[in-house]
Structures are given as structure tokens and as C-alpha cells.
Amino acid sequence: EVQLVESGGGLVKPGGSLRLSCAASGFTFSSYSMNWVRQAPGKGLEWVSSISSSSSYINYADSVKGRFTISRDNAKNSLYLQMNSLRAEDTAVYYCAREVEEQWLVIHCWYFDLWGRGTLVTVSS
Amino acid sequence: SSELTQDPAVSVALGQTVRITCQGDSLRSYYASWYQQKPGQAPVLVIYGKNNRPSGIPDRFSGSASGNTASLTITGAQAEDEADYYCNSRDSSGKHLGVFGAGTKVTVL
Numbered sequence: 001e002v003q004l005v006e007s008g009g010g011l012v013k014p015g016g017s018l019r020l021s022c023a024a025s026g027f028t029f030s031s032y033s034m035n036w037v038r039q040a041p042g043k044g045l046e047w048v049s050s051i052s053s054s055s056s057y058i059n060y061a062d063s064v065k066g067r068f069t070i071s072r073d074n075a076k077n078s079l080y081l082q083m084n085s086l087r088a089e090d091t092a093v094y095y096c097a098r099e100v101e102e103q104w105l106v107i108h109c110w111y112f113d114l115w116g117r118g119t120l121v122t123v124s125s
Numbered sequence: 126s127s128e129l130t131q132d133p134a135v136s137v138a139l140g141q142t143v144r145i146t147c148q149g150d151s152l153r154s155y156y157a158s159w160y161q162q163k164p165g166q167a168p169v170l171v172i173y174g175k176n177n178r179p180s181g182i183p184d185r186f187s188g189s190a191s192g193n194t195a196s197l198t199i200t201g202a203q204a205e206d207e208a209d210y211y212c213n214s215r216d217s218s219g220k221h222l223g224v225f226g227a228g229t230k231v232t233v234l
Contacts, residue, residue, distance in 0.1 A: 044227045045162075059221050108154060112158070113179060119200060
């Protein structure tokens with residue numbers, strides 16, 4: 001079965017650290033760029049970070065740059081998000097998502113065709 | 126603030142048609158993708174590209190684009206279509222960052 005399964009969420013104090021994992025199965029993980037997307041309670045979706053298939057290209061939202069680190073291990077079919085200096089506003093469900101990017105003539109298409117169920121991170125004292 | 130603008134909420138009578146829009150400068154270079162999210166569930170891709178539906182998405186969902194505006198149309202809305210809908214693309218900075226619209230809550234009456 002093609003799926004993504006996140007783990008590693010939990011309760012952490014402000015200033016603390018947490019490492020999220022995303023296990024991929026059912027597809028060739030090493031062929032895809034991957035992303036983290038989060039959703040604060042009662043709020044909308046927020047893109048967090050992306051990593052290319054070979055880890056050559058990495059991007060972060062301004063809200064997490066310098067605090068979060070995305071990485072992957074293609075041999076283990078796994079995606080990671082190391083979160084340091086956590087703040088209350090980082091409280092959210094964190095989803096991993098498989099990315100597809102295509103170019104059709106002069107227009108690009110960038111979308112997430114597979115999502116995990118998410119893992120909840122709560123930052124509170 | 127989001128670089129993709131969506132109306133917060135729309136309502137539609139059962140069986141009628143509803144259109145949700147998404148505006149942003151990046152949509153001149155990128156097709157928007159659209160996601161449906163029901164309470165307590167992960168988002169699901171419903172439209173990508175010019176007007177493409179992933180396998181399993183009903184053909185009552187369609188997409189279109191013009192200038193800096195993308196639209197998602199549900200033709201013959203069903204009760205199970207009641208959900209939040211988000212548009213998404215790269216942002217307009219050229220830095221290959223991602224951005225989501227704030228979401229549109231669709232209520233089926």
C-alpha cells in the first residue's frame with residue numbers, strides 16, 4: 001500500500017526539541033521530493049519545508065528557518081524534521097507530503113499527491 | 126499574511142453548483158492545486174494542473190485558471206463535499222517556497 005506514516009509528535013516545553021519522522025512505503029521514495037506541512041489547531045494549512053529527492057535542494061518557511069532542519073534517508077525510506085527552539089506557535093499537526101512538480105509549456109504545476117495522517121506537536125509549559 | 130487569497134466561507138444548496146476562487150501573483154506562473162479537508166482528516170488532493178483529478182475524485186470537481194485567479198468548481202454538490210478547501214502553489218518570491226490559501230469552508234445546505 002502506498003502510504004506515509006508520521007511519528008515522533010508529543011508534548012514539549014518551550015525552547016525544547018523534537019524530531020519527527022515520516023516512513024514511506026509502497027513507492028520509490030528516492031524519486032520524490034518531500035515536504036512538511038503543518039496545521040495549528042483550528043487554523044489553515046501552512047507549508048513548512050521541502051527537500052529534493054537527493055537532498056540537494058532544501059527550503060524553509062521564514063517562520064521556521066534557523067530552528068527546523070529537514071532531512072531524509074533514502075535507504076530507510078524516511079523523512080525527518082528536527083525541530084529546535086520550539087515555541088507555542090509551533091503547536092500543530094505536522095503532515096508529511098509527497099511532492100510532484102511538472103512544467104507544462106510556460107506554466108509550472110506543483111502539488112502534493114500523497115499525505116500522511118499527521119502527528120501532533122504540542123509546545124506548552 | 127497569505128499570498129493566496131480565498132473567501133473564508135461559501136454555502137451551496139444540495140445538487141447546485143459552487144465555485145471557490147484563489148487569487149495570487151504566483152498563479153501567473155503556477156497552476157494552483159486544490160485540497161479537500163474534512164474534520165480530523167488529512168488533506169486530500171482534488172485538482173491539480175490545468176484541470177486534472179486524481180484517481181477516485183468525482184468528476185463533479187473541476188478547476189480553471191485565468192490570470193492571477195484559480196477556481197475550483199463543484200457541479201452538483203453532495204453532502205459529502207462539505208469540507209474545507211485549500212489552494213496551494215509556490216510563492217511569488219522566486220525562492221521555491223510553498224504557500225497555501227487560508228481555506229474556504231464549503232457548507233452544503
